[in-house]
Amino acid sequence: MRAMVLRRPGPAASQPLHLEEVPSPVPGPTEVLVRVDKCGVCRTDLHVVEGDLPPVRDAVIPGHEIVGTVERVGAEVRSLAAGDRVGVPWLHRTCGRCEYCSTGRENLCEFKVFTGYSVNGGYAAEVLAEEGYVFHLPPGDASHWAPFLCAGIIGYRALKVALPRPGGRIGFFGFGGSAHLTMQLAARQGYATVAYSRDEAHLDLARRLGVVEAVLTDERTLAGRTPTLDAAVVFAPAGEVVVQALREAKKGATVALAAIHMSPIPSLDYDRWLFGERKLVSVEANTRADAREFLDLADRLHLESTVEVRPLAQANSALEDLRNDRIVGAAVLDCAGS
Ligand SMILES: [Zn+2]
Numbered sequence: 001m002r003a004m005v006l007r008r009p010g011p012a013a014s015q016p017l018h019l020e021e022v023p024s025p026v027p028g029p030t031e032v033l034v035r036v037d038k039c040g041v042c043r044t045d046l047h048v049v050e051g052d053l054p055p056v057r058d059a060v061i062p063g064h065e066i067v068g069t070v071e072r073v074g075a076e077v078r079s080l081a082a083g084d085r086v087g088v089p090w091l092h093r094t095c096g097r098c099e100y101c102s103t104g105r106e107n108l109c110e111f112k113v114f115t116g117y118s119v120n121g122g123y124a125a126e127v128l129a130e131e132g133y134v135f136h137l138p139p140g141d142a143s144h145w146a147p148f149l150c151a152g153i154i155g156y157r158a159l160k161v162a163l164p165r166p167g168g169r170i171g172f173f174g175f176g177g178s179a180h181l182t183m184q185l186a187a188r189q190g191y192a193t194v195a196y197s198r199d200e201a202h203l204d205l206a207r208r209l210g211v212v213e214a215v216l217t218d219e220r221t222l223a224g225r226t227p228t229l230d231a232a233v234v235f236a237p238a239g240e241v242v243v244q245a246l247r248e249a250k251k252g253a254t255v256a257l258a259a260i261h262m263s264p265i266p267s268l269d270y271d272r273w274l275f276g277e278r279k280l281v282s283v284e285a286n287t288r289a290d291a292r293e294f295l296d297l298a299d300r301l302h303l304e305s306t307v308e309v310r311p312l313a314q315a316n317s318a319l320e321d322l323r324n325d326r327i328v329g330a331a332v333l334d335c336a337g338s
């Protein structure tokens with residue numbers, strides 16, 4: 001099968017992914033083989049490809065927003081069958097036994113395995129997944145569903161963590177793949193949503209999706225603003241944005257950081273930006289319950305994804321465009337026929 005393989009991390013601009021012909025994987029007893037239709041391009045892929053997340057194996061195929069069809073199932077698989085339409089997310093497997101798994105917090109599992117990082121992912125024609133960590137998807141365009149499988153789920157978890165008072169005002173910092181989905185969910189649940197971005201094209205998308213305010217985050221615009229947010233979610237992997245969010249946060253607000261990697265956070269003015277029971281909390285991955293709840297909500301509330309579809313072979317340029325804020329909404333790779 002064809003796959004985009006990472007052998008040595010490097011800047012996306014140096015084209016570190018190579019299109020290769022690799023053997024088709026064979027499912028073990030509890031695994032399924034999924035023929036990949038579309039695979040979303042998540043910011044975490046960029047961190048894997050560029051080495052912000054250190055390599056954990058010699059070579060890896062990235063990609064963990066996978067929409068496809070079950071092709072073969074292992075001998076012990078009961079809940080999935082060939083022909084099922086499924087989504088394969090970031091969480092590939094957890095241990096089920098550690099302190100975190102046994103207390104309903106498998107997102108913090110000490111031994112968790114990730115799709116497209118610890119095991120091969122969906123920038124390929126086929127991928128292996130574990131039964132129990134694969135989700136049935138409703139019918140509809142595969143590229144529509146791809147960004148829901150990580151950008152959407154992590155945004156949902158971040159929203160649960162930030163949890164503003166009912167009807168409160170919630171800000172989204174970094175208006176890309178996650179924010180454009182999470183914002184719709186928050187708006188449908190009665191929250192007033194505010195988008196923050198350094199890019200006008202991203203703010204245009206936010207306005208089309210119905211935010212009550214869209215704020216360009218240059219220093220001039222932010223200086224002198226009065227804090228208005230009851231909660232905030234930071235998707236941008238940039239420490240200075242954490243400070244921007246805290247400056248916009250009212251007393252008692254929670255600022256949730258939904259980035260798997262973040263550049264250093266500048267020193268904080270405790271008296272001005274943290275005192276007043278403001279809370280700063282990170283969000284790590286998600287549980288399978290989060291994923292099920294979100295995919296169900298996304299279907300029932302008809303959340304819309306804005307996607308740009310590229311051929312699998314153009315994964316490097318899609319990642320480079322993501323890095324340079326040139327993707328409005330989410331990028332999705334077309335892996336069918338690879
Ligand atoms: Zn565990």
Ligand SMILES: [Zn+2]
Nearest residue numbers: 042044150151
């Ligand atoms: Zn992701």
